[in-house]
Amino acid sequence: MKLTPPPFKEMDVLEYPLSFLIIIMCFTYFAWWSLSNKWWKSSSVPINWPVVGMLPGLIRNAHRIHEFTTDILVEYKGTFMFHGPVFANLNMLNTSDPANIHHILSRNFSNYQKGPEFRKIFDILGNGIFNVDYELWEIHRKITMSLLGHAKFQKLLERNMWEVIDNSLRPTFEVFAEQGTVFDLQDIFHRFGFDVISKLLLDHDPKSLSLDLPHVPCEKAFTDASDALLYRHILPEGCWKLLKWLQIGTEKKLSRAWEAFDQYLYPCISRKLEKLMNKTRKDEDLDVFTSYIEAYNQWKDGDLGTLQTFLRDTFLSLIFAGRDTSSTALTWFFWMLSKNPLVEKRIRQEIQQQLHLKEDENLKFFKVEETRKLVYLHGALCETLRFFPPVSIEEKIPLEYDILPSGHRVSPNMKIILSFYTMGRMESIWGKDCLEFKPERWISQRGGIKHESSFKFPVFNAGPRTCIGKEMTFTQMKLLAATIIYNYQIQVEDQIISPSSSIVMQMKHGLKRFLGKFMRVGDDVEGQVHAIMDKKTDGCTIVHRSKDIEEVEWNSLDFEKRNLLVDE
Numbered sequence: 001m002k003l004t005p006p007p008f009k010e011m012d013v014l015e016y017p018l019s020f021l022i023i024i025m026c027f028t029y030f031a032w033w034s035l036s037n038k039w040w041k042s043s044s045v046p047i048n049w050p051v052v053g054m055l056p057g058l059i060r061n062a063h064r065i066h067e068f069t070t071d072i073l074v075e076y077k078g079t080f081m082f083h084g085p086v087f088a089n090l091n092m093l094n095t096s097d098p099a100n101i102h103h104i105l106s107r108n109f110s111n112y113q114k115g116p117e118f119r120k121i122f123d124i125l126g127n128g129i130f131n132v133d134y135e136l137w138e139i140h141r142k143i144t145m146s147l148l149g150h151a152k153f154q155k156l157l158e159r160n161m162w163e164v165i166d167n168s169l170r171p172t173f174e175v176f177a178e179q180g181t182v183f184d185l186q187d188i189f190h191r192f193g194f195d196v197i198s199k200l201l202l203d204h205d206p207k208s209l210s211l212d213l214p215h216v217p218c219e220k221a222f223t224d225a226s227d228a229l230l231y232r233h234i235l236p237e238g239c240w241k242l243l244k245w246l247q248i249g250t251e252k253k254l255s256r257a258w259e260a261f262d263q264y265l266y267p268c269i270s271r272k273l274e275k276l277m278n279k280t281r282k283d284e285d286l287d288v289f290t291s292y293i294e295a296y297n298q299w300k301d302g303d304l305g306t307l308q309t310f311l312r313d314t315f316l317s318l319i320f321a322g323r324d325t326s327s328t329a330l331t332w333f334f335w336m337l338s339k340n341p342l343v344e345k346r347i348r349q350e351i352q353q354q355l356h357l358k359e360d361e362n363l364k365f366f367k368v369e370e371t372r373k374l375v376y377l378h379g380a381l382c383e384t385l386r387f388f389p390p391v392s393i394e395e396k397i398p399l400e401y402d403i404l405p406s407g408h409r410v411s412p413n414m415k416i417i418l419s420f421y422t423m424g425r426m427e428s429i430w431g432k433d434c435l436e437f438k439p440e441r442w443i444s445q446r447g448g449i450k451h452e453s454s455f456k457f458p459v460f461n462a463g464p465r466t467c468i469g470k471e472m473t474f475t476q477m478k479l480l481a482a483t484i485i486y487n488y489q490i491q492v493e494d495q496i497i498s499p500s501s502s503i504v505m506q507m508k509h510g511l512k513r514f515l516g517k518f519m520r521v522g523d524d525v526e527g528q529v530h531a532i533m534d535k536k537t538d539g540c541t542i543v544h545r546s547k548d549i550e551e552v553e554w555n556s557l558d559f560e561k562r563n564l565l566v567d568e
């Protein structure tokens, strides 16, 4: 049979050159894309894929987001543009450059308000201080500053703290010590922080810190909410909204946390309002509620919801600020001490000298004012905050086009992530010894506390929105740290430590397996555990813990590589 060729079509003439052209174009694009991504080189920067951008790399590293960002920012000298998927509006400029921080948080503050994007992510905080701008923010700030700065508030703080230490912390620790219980120190600090702030603001002690460590849903909800809120920064809005709608993953946890907050706060608020109605207020009384109620009544726009809702938003924001931050900082602080026994010893000496304690005397009480004398302790706390800023990132969105001091152009709707975590670890900011734990860094030549610019050390933010609770935090941390350090010898069990992926940078698995076996000061401390950094194996540094080593400082910090503890 004779094969007849298919009939000639006009299209065929066009098809071959067109296919050829497409192949050439694809090849050129691939060559350009692979060149621009330097994919054959080893770099911390994720590949910028067509369409999805750097999102796959970001998701893959979400569990180690702080380290991941730090590697990139160090490589890119402090500012780096992250490219998100084409249609997701997820391009983010990451910066840890102090000049940019100064510009954004202070010099051009009016261009970097919180805005609707921030409110969407932090919808759980409603009209609380963290979420609002302009006039409502000014009102919140004025009231909160006058409250926290009030002399009576300081007294109340001192009284409440000692009450929780004496009635809850000490009895719990005594039993743990006697029974040799292994417990999670981070959990203890969270409970402590929650009880103190709740007593201060709501006049209600939830007693979450007690011997049986009861499950208090609202107290636990803070941790869940913090985790979920970080994911809202990373995922495209449509993605987390879908998770919310489907009620799965972190969004499910966030909804439960929301419920737990409301179930705790509304009854407390109603009780307090009832009490206020039945009481004639004297001028000298310090009432946390009254000024906020007055502000609510004077607010003209009527968009704050009911009075109860406004108070719920206000106090939830303050409890958020007060509960998680200080307790997280304290957890990292005690972990750092376990790596630096010499620092711990010096702190103990300072407490003894400055508070005039006898050799075998326990520390039972000291006044808030006396915490100012504890300069070395202050330095050690600042050093911890430098490495582990509880608020590790902050997000800003410009209202108008701007050029940052680093030369980067930013446009409205572009996310700017300020990485405070990275800033604490940059050689360009802290010098060659930036990865060493040195409380001395914070002590002036005259022996006082050395202040660093808040643009170099923005742990408490900087500019007009600087943290209002800084003083309160140091008071709280010093009272608690001094009490524990002076009265107990805490021993660390081996564990792998890493920061959590959370909006407040907690310790991922807590400081569990911290052995609750205490020795009174003055007892034989021969068995005290010391740590020394030792040989490197497979890129990890093994830390041998030994009883023979005298006073060895373990200073280096790099969690990806140096978090493995091995018993001798």
Ligand code: HEM
Residues within 6 Å of the ligand: 129, 130, 141, 144, 318, 319, 321, 322, 323, 325, 326, 329, 389, 390, 391, 394, 458, 459, 460, 461, 464, 465, 466, 467, 468, 469, 470, 472, 473
């Ligand atoms: C280690 C402890 C603390 C750290 C690291 C810290 C850090 C910060 C940071 C970074 C901000 C800025 C947040 C933002 O603008 O989104 C902030 C704001 C704030 N902090 Fe703190 N904070 C701490 C403890 C406290 C405490 C105990 C309180 C008191 C309840 C408090 C009250 C506030 C308030 C009210 C603001 C809002 C200021 C404003 O927007 O004008 N903070 N804090």
